[in-house]
Amino acid sequence: MARNVSPGRKIGTTVLAWFVGLVIFFPILWTFLTSFKTELQAISIPPVFVGFDWTLENYQTIQTQSNYLHFMMNSIYLSLGSTALGLIVAVPAAWAMAFSPTKRTKDVLLWMLSTKMLPAVGVLIPVYLMFIRFGLLDSRLGLIVVLFLINLPIIVWMLYTYFKEIPGEILEAARMDGANLRKEITQVLAPMAVPGIASTVLLNVILSWNEAFWTLNLTTSNAAPLTAFIASFSSPQGNFYAKLSAASMLAIAPILIVGWFSQKQLVRGLTFGAVK
């Protein structure tokens, strides 16, 4: 990349790249703009781009009429709850696989990966019936467990690839200096593992926040997160573009920001370490 390109070519590339970027980003940009229009301006022909009276009315209506905060809190509970549960179970497992690997470690890892490939519809029916039986339908607890289970393989894998990069010599050096297991973990390894764990948390929060098969099938209102909240706008009566836009922006803004900060880790997590 350090090559010198002619200024003319650089400007040409700039124009083309910005054009492509804006075309791809356009639906989000348009949603953002529409969310500040009145319903009438939102469907005006021809469409208005920025020359309208900006209003926050839609955002207020979304909260007062459809209790946006309730769904938002559910999304937060579900994504943080399933991530916390995932870390508790995955950190020790990934740790053991990275630092005390056996002949079977690779098989275990690949087997875990294969569970991720089980299509959700293959297990939807029993899970649905069990949820009814145990009164878990439309409960946060039930969904937290399901989201935890579907993302567990990704968490283990991601942590494993990060832990694997912590040099084993450091561990041996600490042992030579007489560090016990507790010290080994708290003073030597933990500080080195924190960045990897943080990236894993970010990716898992993104995946749980946007998960839309289980959350749509296992909730009605009580435990329904933002995915289900937005889906309720699909009815014909819900064709209020400005309000739909405001609700959409509220639903995607937090994760868009988190996502922008974690794009590098995303590649690694989603390819199970196959592309770094």
Place this chain on the structure above:
Amino acid sequence: MATLHTKNAARAMMAPAVIVLLIWMIVPLAMTLYFSTLNYTLYNPFSTPFVGFENYSYFLNDPTFLAALANTLVLVLGVLAITVGGGILIALLLDQDFYGVNIVRLLVIAPFFVMPTVAALVWKNMMMNPVYGVIGQFLQALGIAPIDWMTDVPLLSIVIIVAWQWLPFATLILLTALQSLSMDQKEAAEMDGAGALSIFWYITLPHMSRAITVVILIQTIFLLSIYAEILVTTQGGPGSQSTNITYLVAQQATSYGDIGAASAGGIVAVILANIVAIFLVRLIGKNLDA
């Protein structure tokens, strides 16, 4: 270094993850397999006689199944073609030196973080609506009659929406692979008089081939399970023109209450996904040794 003590400790540390995943994989799957042999509906859940393979023959002979299978293939292959082809081109573009490269990268990656229900509804209403949608108005300004996307070309509409969501993923991964290509190799080829096209064909593309394979396999896993995008846009219609296997199975259970047929469909979906999964696991397993 691995004493018996640490080995046992390691086993204990792995146990919870292995056990919960084992239960999660085996119990529901065994139940699905069992239900698939019963005449089991939610309307009469107390009488569930054993019917053998009847659900399978019902599900597989249902004309909707063949339509759904075809739609699933079109959906997966269509989205793959757009995202891999587009992803390579955009990755090559973003690998260049230009002004605002970091901002453009953020713009391109953004759709991946948009939840499926939002992506689908924004496209359905604000982009593709024949009267108020941006695309329709744009076409009209050019003098082309707008079409009703969701009714006229429902499957294509869903392909476009899903491709928009996955294009950033493909781009990001291919760009990551592209950036690990050493400059020396390219420069050496240039000095030998190779043109841009042959550099791409003989050096860049082979270098990206692994990443391309990974993109194809991982996306296929997710694309086989497309659900929310269909639910909030066409609901599988008109007729079954945009029903895929996942949507069909979920519909059998939640709308028709036919647990037996839905379970048989679920098993069919598992078998289809496994065919892809075998390749993916092998590929990643190979990488694990390296």
